[in-house]
Amino acid sequence: xxxxxxxxxxxxAGLSLASAQAEISDGTVKIGVLxxxxxxxxxxxxxxSVLATRMAVEDCLKAECAGMTIEVLSADHQNKADVAxxxxxxxxxxxxxxxxxxxxxxxxQLALPPLFKEKNRVGLFxxxxxxxxxxxxxxxxxxxxxxxxxxxxxxxxxxxxxxxTKWYLVTADYALGHQLExxxxxxVTAKGxxxxxxxxxxxxxxxxxxxxxxxxxxxxxxxxLANAGGDTIAGIKTAxxxxxxxxxxxxxxxxxxxxxxxxxxxxxxxxxVVTEGFYWNLDDRTRAFSERFKAQNGTVPSAxxxxxxxxxxxxxxxxxxxxxxxxxxVIAKMRELPIQDDVVRNAKLRExxxxxxxxxxxxxxxxxxSKGDWxxxxxxxxxxxxxxxxxxxxxxCPAIKK
Numbered sequence: 001x002x003x004x005x006x007x008x009x010x011x012x013a014g015l016s017l018a019s020a021q022a023e024i025s026d027g028t029v030k031i032g033v034l035x036x037x038x039x040x041x042x043x044x045x046x047x048x049s050v051l052a053t054r055m056a057v058e059d060c061l062k063a064e065c066a067g068m069t070i071e072v073l074s075a076d077h078q079n080k081a082d083v084a085x086x087x088x089x090x091x092x093x094x095x096x097x098x099x100x101x102x103x104x105x106x107x108x109q110l111a112l113p114p115l116f117k118e119k120n121r122v123g124l125f126x127x128x129x130x131x132x133x134x135x136x137x138x139x140x141x142x143x144x145x146x147x148x149x150x151x152x153x154x155x156x157x158x159x160x161x162x163x164x165t166k167w168y169l170v171t172a173d174y175a176l177g178h179q180l181e182x183x184x185x186x187x188v189t190a191k192g193x194x195x196x197x198x199x200x201x202x203x204x205x206x207x208x209x210x211x212x213x214x215x216x217x218x219x220x221x222x223x224x225l226a227n228a229g230g231d232t233i234a235g236i237k238t239a240x241x242x243x244x245x246x247x248x249x250x251x252x253x254x255x256x257x258x259x260x261x262x263x264x265x266x267x268x269x270x271x272x273v274v275t276e277g278f279y280w281n282l283d284d285r286t287r288a289f290s291e292r293f294k295a296q297n298g299t300v301p302s303a304x305x306x307x308x309x310x311x312x313x314x315x316x317x318x319x320x321x322x323x324x325x326x327x328x329x330v331i332a333k334m335r336e337l338p339i340q341d342d343v344v345r346n347a348k349l350r351e352x353x354x355x356x357x358x359x360x361x362x363x364x365x366x367x368x369x370s371k372g373d374w375x376x377x378x379x380x381x382x383x384x385x386x387x388x389x390x391x392x393x394x395x396x397c398p399a400i401k402k
Contacts, residue, residue, distance in 0.1 A: 023324040025096060028069040031057070031312065032097040034084055034108070037076035040204050040230035041104055043259040044302035049102045050074045051297050052305040056313035064320040073097060081111040088112055092119045098325045099124060099315055101308050106175035116141045122327045124315060126307030129179045130390060132353065137397035139353040140328045146277045146307025146344075149179040150390045151359055152254045154187055155275030159361045159381055160222060160252070163192035168220035170211045170235060172227035173200040180226035180254050196220045205231045208238045216244055224252040233260050240268045257302045261376045266367040269376075277359050278306040278343055279377055289342035300374050310343040311355075346385060352397040356385030 035049040036042045050072065057070050073091060077084035084103065091097040092115075099122040103109055109128040116123045117138045125132055127147040133139070161167070167188050171177040177200065185195045196218050199211045205227070212235065215223045223244055225235040232253055245251030253260075256274040280290035280300040289309070293301045301309070318333035319325050331353075339347035339355070347357035361381035370376065392400065 023326070024068070024319070025098060025325055028071055028096075029099070029316065029319055029325050030071045030073065030091075030095060030097045032088070032091045032095075032100045033072065033074040033102050033308075034077045034087060034100055034112075035074065035102040036079055036104065039079045041079070041228065043263075043299075044229065044257050044304050045102055045104045048293075048297050048299070048301060048305045049104075049308050051293065052301065052309040053101055053312050055292065056309045056316065060313055060316040060320070064317045068316075068320065070316070077103070077105065077108060079105050079107075081105075081107040084108045085111055085115065088115055089119075092121060098122065098327075099312075099330075101312055102126065102304070104128060104304055106179070110136055110175065113138045113142050116327070120327045122315065122330060124308070124311040126304045126311060129175055130183065131179065133350075134390075134396040135398070137352055137395075137399055139351060139397065139399050140331055143311065143331065143334065143349060143353045143355060145311040145355045146303050147359075148354070148389070149176065149254075150183050151277070151388050152275050153180055153183040154390075155359050155361050155381075155383055155388060156224075156252050156254065156273055157184060157187040157193075158191060158383075160250070160273065161188050161191035161193040165191075165193040165222065166196050166218075166220040167193060167222045167224060168196045168215045168218040169198035169224050169226045170208065170215050171198045171200045172203045172205070172231055174203045176228060176255075177203070177226045184224065184226065184254075198226070201227070201231070203227075203231065204229075205234050208235050209242075212238050212242055212244060216242055216249065220249065222250050222252055224254055225256075226254055228255040229260075232256050233263050236260070236264050236269055236272065240264075245271055258300060258374060258376055259302055261364055262299070262374070266365060266370055266376065269364045270366045272364045273380075274362050274364070274377075275359065276303050276362060276377075277357065278303040279360060279362065279379075281375060281377070282360070282379070285342040306343045310339070310341050313341055314339055348385070350392055352392060352395050352400050354389060354392075354395075356389045358385055359383045359388035 035045045101124045106129045123142040130148040130150040132144045261269045322333040335349045344357040362377035
């Protein structure tokens with residue numbers, strides 16, 4: 001009888017283990033990185049996004065994810081929503097991909113979440129349009145990690161706007177630029193400033209001379225580049241040629257990265273005010289992560305790279321803790337677990353899918369003040385997450401009960 005009981009106990013334990021393992025679909029967690037390998041965002045996403053994902057996997061396998069099988073796939077979305085949708089559907093139906101990362105293009109960000117909901121998959125967006133956690137939210141299937149269009153505007157606008165301050169925007173004519181423009185109008189007006197107007201440019205831009213001359217002639221105190229990537233670089237170069245930012249008119253870049261500064265040089269970018277959720281040289285932990293990244297990528301990480309590392313790492317910890325990769329269960333566990341890594345500070349995942357954390361306002365250094373390669377920013381302000389991001393009470397997400 002004792003032998004029979006022991007055998008039954010062993011069988012039960014084996015069945016319990018098999019059941020737990022079976023909750024990971026196909027026995028493997030598959031991560032698909034949809035990124036820009038060749039376009040205007042390739043420096044701040046691209047192969048660096050794939051590397052950041054792999055770093056998160058490697059770190060988790062050394063700790064919480066020990067013994068798990070994890071695979072990483074990657075593809076170029078070409079900044080086209082239809083291309084991204086075809087790849088995503090094929091990855092889900094034929095490859096069994098469980099979670100998607102990057103997708104740093106506003107048109108993709110609005111096209112893919114309904115597919116993730118339909119197929120019960122998870123989308124990890126390091127940044128993008130604030131609509132992802134607003135009217136286009138799917139909080140059981142997607143999260144928005146590092147930044148959004150609202151906070152990129154709010155940090156700079158709240159820091160620089162005084163009653164009567166006049167703003168003029170040079171705006172990329174697609175979803176990202178439109179959202180930056182809309183948020184600027186709201187935030188500047190709320191601070192007592194004046195939104196003078198805007199001029200739009202094609203995406204991607206070829207020549208911004210006309211737009212910046214129009215902005216310069218507007219008489220605005222602040223001229224803001226409501227664009228990103230190569231468009232921002234072109235705007236900063238042209239603005240410097242026209243003397244914008246060297247006199248009374250200040251130049252603001254809503255989405256400028258250290259890669260952009262590296263591209264144009266400190267002499268051209270100096271004095272530009274930016275908002276970032278991550279900077280490699282912020283503290284010892286960001287420096288440690290960034291040195292690892294740089295050793296393999298040749299550059300320090302962008303905020304998007306850092307956000308992907310943080311989001312993927314937290315997702316994997318949630319899979320390990322919950323012993324499942326079922327989308328809704330993982331998202332719930334991501335909200336439950338504390339967010340702790342080398343990238344973000346004072347972070348938490350809200351019920352609308354927005355991860356809030358400390359955000360920062362920087363000013364690009366003068367060349368004489370830089371102490372070395374990639375030492376580009378002076379910290380001029382730290383904004384707690386609850387103040388930096390759109391308040392939950394103002395969320396347009398229909399899934400949120402108010």
